[in-house]
Amino acid sequence: MSALVIRNGHLIDPAAGVDAPKDILLKDGKVADIAGPGKLKGVNGAETLDATGLVVAPGLIDIHVHLREPGQGHKETIATGTAAAAAGGFTAVAAMPNTMPVNDSVDITRWMQSPDRGASVRVFPIAAATRGSKGETINDFAALKSAGAVAVTDDGHPILKDSAMRDTLAAAARVGLSVIQHAEDTRLTQGASMNAGPVAFKLGLRGMPAEAESGLVERDIRLVTELRDARPHLHVAHTSTAGAIAAVRQARRNGLRVTCEVAPHHFLLIDEHVGQYNTNFKMNPPLRSAADRDAMIEAILDGVVDAIATDHAPHATHEKEVEFERAPNGITGLETALGLCLRYLHREWKMPLGRVLSLLSAQPAAVLGLKGRGTLAVGSAADAVIFDSKAEWTYRAADTKSKSRNTPFDGWTMQGRVHWTVCEGRVAYALK
The missing domain is CATH 2.30.40.10 (Urease, subunit C, domain 1)
Structure with a gap:
């Protein structure tokens, strides 16, 4: 004892x-x-x-992190990533599958949870929705759930084909898993490295239009509507545009199981922060316009946003110290999320402390169905x-x-x- x-x-x-x-x-x-x-x-x-x-308070839960193992231990390991999580107040993290190899198997899902990984906090693997995250053949969701996967996604890659996304939503609903979508129509973002707008024009960089995100969210919601009787759960990852938030808001009014998350960088920063090609401000989705940033704040304050998630995406220094267009997307976030949320959501924008903590604990637990987490009730x-x-x-x-x-x-x-x-x-x- x-x-x-x-x-x-x-x-x-x-x-x-x-x-x-x-x-x-x-x-x-x-x-x-x-x-x-x-x-x-x-x-x-x-x-x-x-x-x-x-x-x-209940331990914080981050439903969107990249721990880089297996395959990219020079960026992060499960041990170092979860140590950062613990330092930030997180007691559970959900690890995305865009590892090397992609986590599309029972073996990798189990490997990530092994005590040999040296995790400081609980790791909940999220498995790839399709084989190799190629957006074609869906995986065995029942087997992945039995191995410990708590959701499916091809994060880093969108599921573009209507038929593949429909099959994913239907199959996940049958076994009680959420489908997390990286909403980016890559047919509109090829070769782009930041948000489309005046800043990208000034820097001479190709921009990602906001419609690349909002259009795919709208498509996914249409598919959820068609499958309404099966009660699929669509979760929109790292929401960053006013159009996407508006689509989620309407879907909820229509009684659909559609949830979303927003990262601190998307409610605090805008594309102008890129400055003179600073790669520490490069991520995907990119930093958006001030209007999009303000829409994220409004949606958090009025309850449309279900969770604050960091999209913790570590990269080695030498990988970021290159030309802006060549640098990988992503920033770290596990150690700063609570401090930023309390500084801005609570102190500056007067959100009650309990509501801020709910966005970081109880609500993320509810999104992924993590029973007995996100609360300190007896027995949890x-x-x-x-x-x-x-x-x-x-x-x-x-x-x-x-x-x-x-x-x-x-x-x-x-x-x-x-x-x-x-x-x-x-x-x-x-x-x-």
Whole structure:
């Protein structure tokens, strides 16, 4: 038996409707008891964390990360990526399948979850929807789910063919898996490296039109409508355009199972931040216009957005230190997400702290059906983040736990300092 007590903290658990001072007993990887300060029983000999003056919340869940293993360990490993996750307050991450080889098999799905990978937090693999993520032949979703896959996607590549996407939605619905779409009509983005608009024109770069995203989202929603009786679940990854958000909003009004996520860089940055070809501001989807950025903020504040996800995409320094058009897409994000959300969503834009935490925990868990996660109710997984919600600190990329430092947020002031991250009852991160 292993036991851990979190004392004197202020518990904010949106899923359970709790916002009050509480002590929490974690035992054998589960939440065993919750009581008012000093009222827990049966805690003799348990390890204690003193959370005086701190917020205790369900461990954060990132449903969109790239851990790069197998095959690209020079960028990140499951061990280093999950260490960064723990430092950022995350206790679970969902790993995308665009590895080398692509995770389209039971063997790779199981390999990613092996204790030999040295993960600091729980890894939930997301498997490829089609063989090799080529958008043609769908995989054996039942077998992948049995092996631990929590959703399917060809992230990094869209499923362009109507017939392939329809088959994917129908087959995933039969086994109870979500379909995550990387919404990009690559027929419109060939050779493009940033958002289409005045900034791209000034820099002499080919731009990706917003319609490449919104058009595919609209197509996917049409397919979900056609399959309405099967109740497929479409989740739009890294939503970045006003048109895509509008389509999701309407789909929800029509009673369809359509959800979406937004990354911090898409509600904080715009294409002008690219500056003089700074590759740490290059990602896919690209940074969009100010109007698109404002649409992301509005959709988060009014509840259309289901989850904040980082799209953590590490790259080695030498890969980013090339011409803008040749540099790979992606930035790191696991260590900055909470600090950015608290600084901007909570402090600047006055979103209640509980709602911010829900976007980072309970709601992501609901999107992927991760039962017993995203809450600290008795019987749930003993996953918690303990942080000082008022503390300001400066993020330094040089201090990252990740293998890579490709972030646009180096030197930014954050709010909300993580003191401990507890995953399944053990301390996965402690502030030094």
